[in-house]
Amino acid sequence: MRMKDQVALVTGGGSGLGKAIVERFVKEGARVAILDRSPERIEEVVSAHQGAVVGVAGDVRSMDDNKNAVAECVKAFGKLDTLIGNAGVWDYNATLASADDDRISDAINELIGINLNGYILAAKAALPELYKSKGNAIFTVSNAGLYPGGGGVIYTAAKHGVIGMIKQMAHEWAPHIRVNGVAPGGIGGSNLAGLASLSQENNSFSDLPLDDLMKQILPLEKAFYADEYAGAYVFFADRNDNGPATGAVLNFDGGIGMRGFMSPNMGAELVEKFGAI
Ligand SMILES: NC(=O)c1ccc[n+]([C@@H]2O[C@H](COP(=O)([O-])OP(=O)(O)OC[C@H]3O[C@@H](n4cnc5c(N)ncnc54)[C@H](O)[C@@H]3O)[C@@H](O)[C@H]2O)c1
Numbered sequence: 001m002r003m004k005d006q007v008a009l010v011t012g013g014g015s016g017l018g019k020a021i022v023e024r025f026v027k028e029g030a031r032v033a034i035l036d037r038s039p040e041r042i043e044e045v046v047s048a049h050q051g052a053v054v055g056v057a058g059d060v061r062s063m064d065d066n067k068n069a070v071a072e073c074v075k076a077f078g079k080l081d082t083l084i085g086n087a088g089v090w091d092y093n094a095t096l097a098s099a100d101d102d103r104i105s106d107a108i109n110e111l112i113g114i115n116l117n118g119y120i121l122a123a124k125a126a127l128p129e130l131y132k133s134k135g136n137a138i139f140t141v142s143n144a145g146l147y148p149g150g151g152g153v154i155y156t157a158a159k160h161g162v163i164g165m166i167k168q169m170a171h172e173w174a175p176h177i178r179v180n181g182v183a184p185g186g187i188g189g190s191n192l193a194g195l196a197s198l199s200q201e202n203n204s205f206s207d208l209p210l211d212d213l214m215k216q217i218l219p220l221e222k223a224f225y226a227d228e229y230a231g232a233y234v235f236f237a238d239r240n241d242n243g244p245a246t247g248a249v250l251n252f253d254g255g256i257g258m259r260g261f262m263s264p265n266m267g268a269e270l271v272e273k274f275g276a277i
Helices: 016-027 039-048 063-077 101-133 153-173 210-217 226-237 267-274
Strands: 007-011 031-036 053-057 082-085 136-140 178-184 249-252
Touching: 007 016, 007 063, 007 101, 016 031, 016 039, 016 226, 031 039, 031 063, 039 053, 053 063, 063 101, 082 101, 082 226, 101 136, 101 153, 136 153, 136 226, 153 178, 178 226, 226 249
Parallel strands: 007 031, 007 082, 031 053, 082 136, 136 178, 178 249
Antiparallel strands: none
8 A cells, every 4th residue: 555645646547547647546545636637537437436536538738638637636635745647649650741731730629639738737736735745746657758759750859858857847846846758569458549630539559569579579479458457556656665766767668679680589599508498
C-alpha cells in the first residue's frame, strides 16, 4: 500500500493507460479523481471503485473544466497530492506532406491543444493544492518525446514540448513541488483516438496488431500493456521513493533506442552461449 492516504487526479483516466493508473493507485491505497471527456468511461471506472474514485466530465483544453476537476477532487477527498497529466490523442503518423493545406492548422490546434496545452492548464489548476500538500506532478510523455517515428510532426512536436514543459515546471516549482514524466512506448489496451480535424476520431489504437508490431520493433520483443506501465507512476508519486526526482523523464518503452544498427539482435549471442530458456 505505497499510496495509502494519498490523493491523485488523473486526466484521461477513463481508458487505456489512465484507467490502468487509476486501478493501480487505488490498489496501492490512494483515492483518485478523474477528468475525462467521456462520461460513459468515467461512469465505468467510478462504479468499479466505489468510494475510492470520483469522476468529472470535461475537456482538458478548458481551464474551467480543469479547475472544476481539482475542486471536485478536494471536495471528495480533502486534498491533492499528485496530478497526473495524461489525456491525449494521436495523429496516426500523419506526415506533413499528406495533410491537406486547409486542415493542417486545425490539426495542430487540436493536437497541441489537448496533448500540451491540456497539461499546462491542468498544472495551473492544480498548483494551489499541490503547493499545500508539497505534492508532485507526473506527465505522460511518449517515445515520441525522445525519438522520431512515433507519430507525425505534430504529435512528435507536442511530446517534445511536454519534456520542455516538465523541465521548466520542475525549475519553477522547486523546492516545493516535484515534476516528472513517464515516456511509454506502444501501449496494449489503449484506445488512443486520432484527430477529428483529420477525420481520424474513430480510429482506435486497439485496432493495430500491436503484439506483432512490438515483437518486431522492440529489443524486448513483446508488447507491453497499460497495467505494466502504471508502476512507474507509483514510483514518481511515492513520497518514500521519489525524494531526489524532479525534472526526470523515464524512458519506459521496451528499449526503443537500444536496438542499434550494427548488431540488431545481440541477444542471439546469449542463446548461443547459454542455450534457450
Ligand atoms: N497508446 C500508445 O501506444 C501510447 C504510447 C505512448 C504514449 N501514449 C500517451 O498515453 C496517454 C494516454 O493515452 P492512451 O493510449 O491511454 O489513450 P486512450 O484513448 O485509451 O485514453 C485517453 C483518454 O483521454 C481522454 N481524452 C482525450 N482527449 C481528451 C480531452 N480533450 N479532454 C479530456 N479527456 C480527453 C479520452 O476520452 C480517453 O479516455 C496519451 O498522452 C498518449 O499520448 C500512448
